[in-house]
Amino acid sequence: MESATRPSGRQHALLTTKPKRTVDYKIVLLGESSVGKSSILERLQNNTFDDNKSSTIGAAFISKKVVRETDLINLQIWDTAGQERFHNLTPLYYRNSNAALLVFDLTSLESFKKAEYWINELETYIGEVELDEPASNEGRGRDTMKIILVGNKVDLLNGEACPFEDQIKEFMNVHKSVVNYFKTSAKKNLEIIDLFEYITNSIDDTLFYDIDEENKSKKGIIDLNFSNATSNTASSCSC
Numbered sequence: 001m002e003s004a005t006r007p008s009g010r011q012h013a014l015l016t017t018k019p020k021r022t023v024d025y026k027i028v029l030l031g032e033s034s035v036g037k038s039s040i041l042e043r044l045q046n047n048t049f050d051d052n053k054s055s056t057i058g059a060a061f062i063s064k065k066v067v068r069e070t071d072l073i074n075l076q077i078w079d080t081a082g083q084e085r086f087h088n089l090t091p092l093y094y095r096n097s098n099a100a101l102l103v104f105d106l107t108s109l110e111s112f113k114k115a116e117y118w119i120n121e122l123e124t125y126i127g128e129v130e131l132d133e134p135a136s137n138e139g140r141g142r143d144t145m146k147i148i149l150v151g152n153k154v155d156l157l158n159g160e161a162c163p164f165e166d167q168i169k170e171f172m173n174v175h176k177s178v179v180n181y182f183k184t185s186a187k188k189n190l191e192i193i194d195l196f197e198y199i200t201n202s203i204d205d206t207l208f209y210d211i212d213e214e215n216k217s218k219k220g221i222i223d224l225n226f227s228n229a230t231s232n233t234a235s236s237c238s239c
Contacts, residue, residue: 031103
């Protein structure tokens with residue numbers, strides 16, 4: 001995936017080789033309302049930003065196809081509503097997710113404190129999954145959910161340190177299940193690509209399956225139209 005510091009105009013390289021492996025990878029975004037979860041996804045999908053974007057109601061979904069060498073990665077990304085009245089629905093979206101992004105506003109201590117609630121929810125869920133491995137995963141590896149902390153709106157700090165930086169460091173020290181921390185700006189397009197590049201580059205190899213094996217399961221029907229792999233709800237990039 002291209003660096004966020006490159007020009008915003010994207011030039012997609014032609015896919016000259018047929019992908020050999022593919023994976024469906026589910027990501028969920030968690031966090032308080034107005035921290036910029038939807039704006040992060042808008043920047044990822046369309047490379048745009050809307051100052052007047054309305055809050056998500058319930059949940060929203062986007063898909064994005066990423067080509068990495070001979071791998072085809074199908075990102076399935078769920079953006080959950082931050083309002084407390086929707087919290088009872090959120091487990092429906094983080095269950096069976098491969099990665100969870102805990103998003104907060106770098107200028108709002110209250111939004112960061114809410115990350116403690118979500119990390120406790122996720123760690124409880126991960127513990128339950130590890131105690132009761134589904135039989136369907138036999139014969140194929142499973143990737144423990146990756147939890148990533150995302151401090152958004154870094155542009156509002158104007159080059160200064162986050163006022164509660166020490167609390168963030170303590171959070172990372174206490175919660176070893178959080179594998180990384182990114183400071184992003186959806187508005188200025190900072191570290192957004194780096195965040196999702198990190199995710200795609202760290203996908204466990206055991207989650208991939210051969211495309212040829214998938215085609216065989218379709219009783220001889222083989223789709224060779226890889227260059228048109230994008231649907232109306234997905235965008236594609238070469239990484």
